[in-house]
């Protein structure tokens with residue numbers, strides 16, 4: 001028991017000093033969710049499909065959702081624990097090819113087809129969030145300009 005109290009006091013100190021730290025399900029200190037890499041083309045040819053990639057490290061936390069936005073409008077959501085794991089929302093200029101898109105516990109790759117020059121250009125954001133008790137949020141945004149001879 002002494003050991004347990006000593007250990008939890010250490011954790012408490014850690015959590016006060018570094019408030020982003022908290023306990024994982026297994027009792028260890030979690031490093032926490034990090035979005036490690038998002039890629040999107042800066043310049044996209046409208047005649048080709050556009051690839052969006054998002055990679056993350058859950059750092060011991062449970063994935064709640066991966067949400068994709070264009071200009072702050074959500075168009076795609078992956079919620080692995082929900083009964084419906086993939087939800088799409090209509091956003092002008094965005095057409096996700098479901099069969100060529102894949103979301104996993106550590107990443108989410110989308111293929112966007114039927115691009116149009118002004119409508120498909122914009123700021124694309126990948127936002128990853130973790131379950132309770134952390135409720136951590138990480139996101140990255142890339143500006144995409146759809147331009148070419150298309």
Ligand SMILES: *[C@@H]1O[C@H](CO)[C@@H](O)[C@H](O)[C@H]1NC(C)=O
Pocket residue numbers: 123141142143
């Ligand atoms: C995207 O472009 C806007 C202006 O058009 C700029 O304010 C913003 O910083 C850019 N974002 C990124 C991630 O490059």
